[in-house]
Amino acid sequence: MVLRASSQKREEKERVRLVLMRAALRLSAEHGFASLGLREVSRAGAIAPTSFYRHFADMPELGTALVEELVRPLLGSLAKRAIEADESATGQRAASLVDGMLLAVGADAELVRFIVAERVGAFASLRRALAAEFDALATVLEAPQKSGARGGQQPSSGAAADAVVALLFDGFARALDLPIHLRAELRERLIASLTLVLEASRGAPRQP
Amino acid sequence: MVLRASSQKREEKERVRLVLMRAALRLSAEHGFASLGLREVSRAGAIAPTSFYRHFADMPELGTALVEELVRPLLGSLAKRAIEADESATGQRAASLVDGMLLAVGADAELVRFIVAERVGAFASLRRALAAEFDALATVLEAPQKSGARGGQQPSSGAAADAVVALLFDGFARALDLPIHLRAELRERLIASLTLVLEASRGAPRQP
DNA sequence: TGTACATCAGTGAACGCGCGTTCACTGATGTAC
DNA sequence: TGTACATCAGTGAACGCGCGTTCACTGATGTAC
Numbered sequence: 001m002v003l004r005a006s007s008q009k010r011e012e013k014e015r016v017r018l019v020l021m022r023a024a025l026r027l028s029a030e031h032g033f034a035s036l037g038l039r040e041v042s043r044a045g046a047i048a049p050t051s052f053y054r055h056f057a058d059m060p061e062l063g064t065a066l067v068e069e070l071v072r073p074l075l076g077s078l079a080k081r082a083i084e085a086d087e088s089a090t091g092q093r094a095a096s097l098v099d100g101m102l103l104a105v106g107a108d109a110e111l112v113r114f115i116v117a118e119r120v121g122a123f124a125s126l127r128r129a130l131a132a133e134f135d136a137l138a139t140v141l142e143a144p145q146k147s148g149a150r151g152g153q154q155p156s157s158g159a160a161a162d163a164v165v166a167l168l169f170d171g172f173a174r175a176l177d178l179p180i181h182l183r184a185e186l187r188e189r190l191i192a193s194l195t196l197v198l199e200a201s202r203g204a205p206r207q208p
Numbered sequence: 209m210v211l212r213a214s215s216q217k218r219e220e221k222e223r224v225r226l227v228l229m230r231a232a233l234r235l236s237a238e239h240g241f242a243s244l245g246l247r248e249v250s251r252a253g254a255i256a257p258t259s260f261y262r263h264f265a266d267m268p269e270l271g272t273a274l275v276e277e278l279v280r281p282l283l284g285s286l287a288k289r290a291i292e293a294d295e296s297a298t299g300q301r302a303a304s305l306v307d308g309m310l311l312a313v314g315a316d317a318e319l320v321r322f323i324v325a326e327r328v329g330a331f332a333s334l335r336r337a338l339a340a341e342f343d344a345l346a347t348v349l350e351a352p353q354k355s356g357a358r359g360g361q362q363p364s365s366g367a368a369a370d371a372v373v374a375l376l377f378d379g380f381a382r383a384l385d386l387p388i389h390l391r392a393e394l395r396e397r398l399i400a401s402l403t404l405v406l407e408a409s410r411g412a413p414r415q416p
Numbered sequence: 417t418g419t420a421c422a423t424c425a426g427t428g429a430a431c432g433c434g435c436g437t438t439c440a441c442t443g444a445t446g447t448a449c
Numbered sequence: 450t451g452t453a454c455a456t457c458a459g460t461g462a463a464c465g466c467g468c469g470t471t472c473a474c475t476g477a478t479g480t481a482c
Binding site for chain 2: 459460461
């Protein structure tokens with residue numbers, strides 16, 4: 001009890017901060033982050049509007065926190081999945097990525113909706129912050145897959161990595177609007193598309 | 209002059225209506241359609257807020273008009289391009305699609321930004337209206353390319369058409385945020401990705 | 417252990433402002449005869 | 450051609466409402482001695 005005495009207060013503050021962030025996610029899934037108000041978020045988080053300022057200077061700052069503290073970990077776990085998947089079986093690797101994506105949609109649809117929407121949304125600062133996170137993901141997919149190998153990159157691997165990321169995000173968007181019983185079909189289609197791209201990029205380098 | 213006497217009034221109304229739609233496009237490129245207000249649009253269109261009601265019942269109705277009267281023709285011309293392109297040369301077909309896309313970005317960036325953003329945006333009704341338009345585009349890409357031919361569809365062509373549309377829209381989004389002198393590089397990458405997908409879907413059907 | 421002081425998350429009142437919407441009115445244009 | 454009436458896009462005043470932000474205050478918790 002005497003240990004880390006000051007942490008009680010700090011933990012409570014952290015808890016409220018997270019409540020506000022989750023409230024913002026939920027509400028921006030409903031009508032977009034750009035149209036979200038400080039009073040609305042505070043109300044949903046069950047604090048007075050004036051208390052909002054104890055946690056964030058304004059809504060853009062909350063947006064930044066969402067990207068850094070919630071989006072980054074989710075994309076990180078997706079990247080980890082991609083790296084760990086068996087590189088020799090492209091079909092398996094594609095399935096692993098798609099399943100990771102569908103898992104994220106099931107586990108935290110609000111967060112995924114936020115990512116998908118704000119990636120191309122109206123807040124330029126948010127769009128840029130998210131773009132940086134996606135580029136990090138593409139870079140991981142592009143990198144030599146066995147870190148110990150000589151790692152000569154194929155000429156088309158950049159385009160292929162971009163394509164994989166694009167297809168994954170399109171899949172995110174489609175899955176969100178799809179009733180659960182139709183997701184199996186989406187899964188098959190996505191795996192087929194990803195396999196096409198991954199296999200093609202593994203094949204003999206094409207002459208321009 | 210005596211001919212079509214009543215059309216003067218009607219044409220003027222149509223002109224103002226279009227001014228409002230363009231104003232809404234421009235403003236939603238700045239901070240999103242969902243956060244757009246009737247007064248703001250009216251101000252940008254240089255009419256009194258109360259005059260807005262002479263043209264649209266509310267903002268959602270204006271959104272619907274944007275989709276039907278501006279988005280639909282643009283996607284239609286893209287689809288036309290895809291159909292007309294030489295089907296036997298996949299690289300050429302991919303280039304044609306990408307160039308059509310970049311042309312649209314250059315000609316009407318505001319409209320493209322609207323499409324890209326609201327496709328995954330917060331207004332559910334707008335999202336659904338746009339999704340219907342995209343599905344129409346995918347259907348065209350999926351259809352047998354020579355209308356006179358026997359037209360047996362390949363098993364993976366559905367997935368390929370979806371992938372092409374996904375890659376095109378990702379390209380839209382990237383091109384919008386790219387300075388013009390970097391678009392050539394994006395063009396090459398996109399063509400490479402699209403060619404991968406198109407060529408793979410033309411190849412021998414793969415066993416599952 | 418007890419006491420005096422510092423910190424700081426949360427608060428309610430108050431502010432000026434822009435919003436969507438209603439209403440009755442204006443005046444230019446179109447129509448009937 | 451002239452006259453009387455209908456239509457209807459555009460308007461300004463007014464409304465109630467929710468917004469972001471400021472301010473001074475409260476009271477629980479943490480810290481120093």
